[in-house]
Amino acid sequence: MNYKLRYFLMPVLVGTIAVSCDKKDLDEVSPSASFSTEGTNLAVSGNLIFADDMESGNPFSGAHGLELGAPHSLTSASRPGGGGKAARFELRQNDPDVKGSRRVEVTVVKDEVEKEMWYAYDVYFPAADFVDEDDDEVINQWYQSGLGTPSASIRSKAGRLQFRVGGDADAREKIDIGPVAKDTWLRIVVHMVHASGSEGLTQAWVNGKMVVDRKGANMYPGDLPKWKVGIYKSGWASETTTTNKRVLFLDNVRVGNASASLAEMTATTTAPTPAPAPAPAPAPAPEEPAPAPAPAPAPAPAPEEPAPAPAPAPAPEETAPAPAPAPAPAPAPEEPSKTYPSAWSKFNSDWWDKFFSRARGR
Numbered sequence: 001m002n003y004k005l006r007y008f009l010m011p012v013l014v015g016t017i018a019v020s021c022d023k024k025d026l027d028e029v030s031p032s033a034s035f036s037t038e039g040t041n042l043a044v045s046g047n048l049i050f051a052d053d054m055e056s057g058n059p060f061s062g063a064h065g066l067e068l069g070a071p072h073s074l075t076s077a078s079r080p081g082g083g084g085k086a087a088r089f090e091l092r093q094n095d096p097d098v099k100g101s102r103r104v105e106v107t108v109v110k111d112e113v114e115k116e117m118w119y120a121y122d123v124y125f126p127a128a129d130f131v132d133e134d135d136d137e138v139i140n141q142w143y144q145s146g147l148g149t150p151s152a153s154i155r156s157k158a159g160r161l162q163f164r165v166g167g168d169a170d171a172r173e174k175i176d177i178g179p180v181a182k183d184t185w186l187r188i189v190v191h192m193v194h195a196s197g198s199e200g201l202t203q204a205w206v207n208g209k210m211v212v213d214r215k216g217a218n219m220y221p222g223d224l225p226k227w228k229v230g231i232y233k234s235g236w237a238s239e240t241t242t243t244n245k246r247v248l249f250l251d252n253v254r255v256g257n258a259s260a261s262l263a264e265m266t267a268t269t270t271a272p273t274p275a276p277a278p279a280p281a282p283a284p285a286p287e288e289p290a291p292a293p294a295p296a297p298a299p300a301p302a303p304e305e306p307a308p309a310p311a312p313a314p315a316p317e318e319t320a321p322a323p324a325p326a327p328a329p330a331p332a333p334e335e336p337s338k339t340y341p342s343a344w345s346k347f348n349s350d351w352w353d354k355f356f357s358r359a360r361g362r
């Protein structure tokens with residue numbers, strides 16, 4: 001599908017995703033419908049089964065499901081630091097419960113998850129609205145329905161990011177993957193071979209640096225997990241903590257299949273500039289203006305007959321300065337008007353007579 005067609009079909013496709021109950025068609029439309037390649041330096045490939053750069057203004061419109069408790073839970077926002085849009089998540093301690101706890105979460109993919117997968121997103125923690133505290137919250141998780149605490153998750157706790165992973169619900173490994181850096185963007189990429197046995201693989205990178213490379217179980221026996229992002233703070237369901245508000249931003253959320261690569265998932269995270277409107281064919285350069293036939297004494301007389309319209313060549317949109325008000329384009333000299341405004345002086349009348357005579361070669 002060529003770019004222009006895709007551009008115009010995009011709202012239709014996104015709408016289709018939004019109302020579809022069966023997300024199995026996501027594979028077909030998501031990679032091309034979610035964002036264009038222009039400006040992203042990201043080659044959309046068949047290896048991405050989900051991609052959202054949030055530029056549509058309708059964050060996660062192609063995701064499997066949303067768990068929102070309030071109008072402020074998930075909104076479209078300017079990308080902090082500039083460069084387009086991002087998804088803004090906000091969770092307050094007194095928000096209504098969603099599925100039994102305080103959360104604002106998006107299930108990005110569920111049925112599309114296969115044994116080997118790639119997951120990636122940009123995350124931004126604003127210093128003012130993400131104050132460190134000991135009570136932790138989940139910012140993304142791999143959740144197996146009905147099996148309780150997720151077998152794998154990334155959490156923030158006391159100013160650190162922590163990857164918790166394991167096949168034993170009572171003994172998940174806790175891996176420190178770096179600080180909850182504030183007022184800056186982090187690119188997190190995770191590669192997983194989902195397994196409850198030794199063939200499992202969990203790898204993670206933060207801003208291109210590998211922080212997890214772990215073999216072994218990363219899920220409980222059972223169905224493959226679904227993947228969720230957002231804010232889930234279980235503590236607030238039953239208690240208050242030292243803060244009552246959590247805000248973070250996500251952008252460039254991608255899910256890749258087994259054939260995806262680290263390079264695909266880490267391709268530049270700079271938000272694209274808005275796609276330029278399809279450029280009109282370059283306006284033809286205006287024909288060279290005919291040289292003025294002679295230095296007419298200003299002000300030029302206004303001929304009674306309306307001056308012929310200037311050549312129809314369109315002026316270039318931005319470059320052509322408005323024509324100076326000086327000597328009106330001389331009408332074609334073949335049939336000059338021989339009448340003059342009554343106010344015109346005899347001097348000028350004589351001058352023009354001589355001029356026109358010369359022009360005719362008389």
Ligand SMILES: [Ca+2]
Binds near residue numbers: 271
């Ligand atoms: Ca964006």
